[in-house]
Amino acid sequence: MDLSSSKRIVIVGGGQAAAQACASLRLFGFEGDITLIGEEAALPYQRPPLSKAYMKGELAEERLYFKPESWYQDQNIDTMLSMRATRIDRSAQTVDLEHGGSVSYDALIIATGSRPRALPVEGADLDGVFDLRDLADVERIRPRMIAGQKLVIVGAGYIGLEAAAVARQMGLEVTVLEMESRVLARVTSPVMSAFFEAEHSRQGVNVRTEARLSSLAGSEGKVATAVLADGTELAADMVLVGIGILPNVELAEASGIACSNGILTDRDARTNDPRVFAAGDCAARLLVHYGRKGRLESVHNAIEQGKLAAAAIMGKPRPAEDCPWFWSDQYDLKLQIAGLSQNYDETVVRGDIDARKFAVFYLQNGKLIAVDAINSPPEFLASKKLIMAGASLAPEILSDTSQSMKEIAAAAV
Amino acid sequence: MAKIIYVDHEGTERAIEATNGESVMEAAIKNSIPGIDADCGGACACATCHVYVDDAFMDKVGKPEDMEQSMLDFAENVQGNSRLSCQISVSDDLDGMKVTTPESQH
Numbered sequence: 001m002d003l004s005s006s007k008r009i010v011i012v013g014g015g016q017a018a019a020q021a022c023a024s025l026r027l028f029g030f031e032g033d034i035t036l037i038g039e040e041a042a043l044p045y046q047r048p049p050l051s052k053a054y055m056k057g058e059l060a061e062e063r064l065y066f067k068p069e070s071w072y073q074d075q076n077i078d079t080m081l082s083m084r085a086t087r088i089d090r091s092a093q094t095v096d097l098e099h100g101g102s103v104s105y106d107a108l109i110i111a112t113g114s115r116p117r118a119l120p121v122e123g124a125d126l127d128g129v130f131d132l133r134d135l136a137d138v139e140r141i142r143p144r145m146i147a148g149q150k151l152v153i154v155g156a157g158y159i160g161l162e163a164a165a166v167a168r169q170m171g172l173e174v175t176v177l178e179m180e181s182r183v184l185a186r187v188t189s190p191v192m193s194a195f196f197e198a199e200h201s202r203q204g205v206n207v208r209t210e211a212r213l214s215s216l217a218g219s220e221g222k223v224a225t226a227v228l229a230d231g232t233e234l235a236a237d238m239v240l241v242g243i244g245i246l247p248n249v250e251l252a253e254a255s256g257i258a259c260s261n262g263i264l265t266d267r268d269a270r271t272n273d274p275r276v277f278a279a280g281d282c283a284a285r286l287l288v289h290y291g292r293k294g295r296l297e298s299v300h301n302a303i304e305q306g307k308l309a310a311a312a313i314m315g316k317p318r319p320a321e322d323c324p325w326f327w328s329d330q331y332d333l334k335l336q337i338a339g340l341s342q343n344y345d346e347t348v349v350r351g352d353i354d355a356r357k358f359a360v361f362y363l364q365n366g367k368l369i370a371v372d373a374i375n376s377p378p379e380f381l382a383s384k385k386l387i388m389a390g391a392s393l394a395p396e397i398l399s400d401t402s403q404s405m406k407e408i409a410a411a412a413v
Numbered sequence: 414m415a416k417i418i419y420v421d422h423e424g425t426e427r428a429i430e431a432t433n434g435e436s437v438m439e440a441a442i443k444n445s446i447p448g449i450d451a452d453c454g455g456a457c458a459c460a461t462c463h464v465y466v467d468d469a470f471m472d473k474v475g476k477p478e479d480m481e482q483s484m485l486d487f488a489e490n491v492q493g494n495s496r497l498s499c500q501i502s503v504s505d506d507l508d509g510m511k512v513t514t515p516e517s518q519h
């Protein structure tokens with residue numbers, strides 16, 4: 001369906017994918033109206049610094065925004081902020097707004113992102129218990145980031161560990177609780193988990209694995225203690241919850257758009273309704289380099305799908321689909337991840353773990369499918385290309401540091 | 414404030430007034446300068462903000478740090494005057510600097 005002569009394109013959601021869709025639509029020559037409906041009070045901004053430099057107070061708020069307000073005016077983009085979309089009527093082609101009224105569309109992009117999974121224990125609603133998802137969360141957390149305060153972080157995923165690193169650097173006493181037997185269990189290999197666990201312990205974080213939180217207790221409505229299933233009690237002035245996210249699919253689902261752990265899209269970010277697209281954390285897409293569908297939670301994915309949707313609406317050739325990638329900053333460690341490591345059958349370490357400069361490659365039937373690179377950009381950048389080329393590499397070649405990644409990559413493809 | 418001139422790979426120039434303290438990448442993104450993607454938002458994680466710095470300003474922009482250098486070692490079409498624009502901070506000294514963007518950031 002050709003939608004390039006649309007009068008109005010509506011974007012629901014105001015995050016990374018929405019901002020990209022706005023920019024790409026204009027870049028691809030769309031001259032009609034664009035309406036962005038965003039529940040948050042802020043214009044679209046970057047989330048990664050929320051658990052990194054911004055949390056630490058090292059980045060001014062204005063530097064979080066993708067574009068200044070004047071840009072939206074210049075580009076004639078109507079931003080409806082602090083506004084929740086409550087219903088999509090696909091036959092009338094309208095989106096209902098929380099406080100009444102509706103906006104009609106010729107094409108619709110759903111970029112509603114995801115929300116933190118709620119902590120399913122008693123006391124989760126006490127004062128001092130926070131999620132870490134948006135700017136408003138950080139505004140609440142930051143005044144309490146005071147040296148000497150006791151912080152308990154529930155969940156040792158990337159966001160939890162990044163927050164732990166920032167809090168330690170600010171002098172807080174930090175405990176991380178993880179239910180699994182190792183940190184980052186859902187997303188990386190045992191070698192990497194062991195490395196990060198050792199780093200955090202060395203920095204003074206009390207990392208407790210196989211630790212199940214059973215409740216939070218407080219006095220006068222304020223959190224004071226985290227109680228574990230084994231009865232252990234930990235003093236807590238503040239609790240950060242980082243136990244994963246849930247895609248915001250309800251709006252789409254209620255309108256009859258096909259969803260299955262994410263809004264289902266084709267390669268052009270189009271849903272089963274040809275006028276409706278989905279992009280970012282809320283969408284499940286074809287992972288072209290892996291031959292399966294999946295939902296990714298990353299900046300790269302949000303940008304790419306925002307572009308794909310805009311290109312499809314404007315009838316432009318499909319933009320290149322890059323190998324998925326992600327990064328995480330903890331202390332002076334830069335982790336760069338290329339590819340998706342699920343279902344690997346072999347790992348290869350290259351470099352020196354003790355020197356904190358190494359990479360773990362993930363292979364499946366000899367084929368490179370992912371890398372976790374610590375302070376090692378060449379391993380990261382070379383792997384992106386190798387993964388896209390579908391290269392198979394022998395473990396002894398990948399681990400041979402007498403050859404540069406450039407040489408290895410040149411020989412492999 | 415400093416005037417920064419972005420030259421695309423076809424030679425088209427776009428001049429903007431950049432604010433001290435922001436990066437050459439941020440100034441470009443705010444002003445919708447084409448040719449700089451900056452996918453990671455300045456985290457030195459993506460190498461999609463690659464530019465070629467005017468030779469006359471090579472001393473003034475300083476040397477890349479280790480992380481940036483090793484990203485550059487692996488970026489496409491790198492030259493002696495290649496830099497990641499998110500790692501160059503704008504100051505009065507850079508007034509009049511030209512940076513050229515590569516044909517593609519990927």
Ligand SMILES: Cc1cc2nc3c(=O)[nH]c(=O)nc-3n(C[C@H](O)[C@H](O)[C@H](O)COP(=O)(O)OP(=O)(O)OC[C@H]3O[C@@H](n4cnc5c(N)ncnc54)[C@H](O)[C@@H]3O)c2cc1C
Binds near residue numbers: 014051111113132326
């Ligand atoms: C603390 C933190 C650190 C991260 N660090 C990294 C990192 O280092 N690297 C990386 O690659 N990724 C990182 N991520 C993930 C990355 O930020 C997300 O994948 C990305 O923001 C997804 O973009 P999105 O547009 O899909 O969703 P979001 O950015 O979540 O935006 C969705 C927006 O839609 C709004 N919305 C939802 N429903 C409605 C509705 N019904 N009506 C109106 N508005 C609605 C929401 O309020 C939200 O503002 C991090 C995320 C967090 C939270």
Ligand code: FES
Binds near residue numbers: 450455457458497500
């Ligand atoms: S913006 Fe990603 S490295 Fe410069």
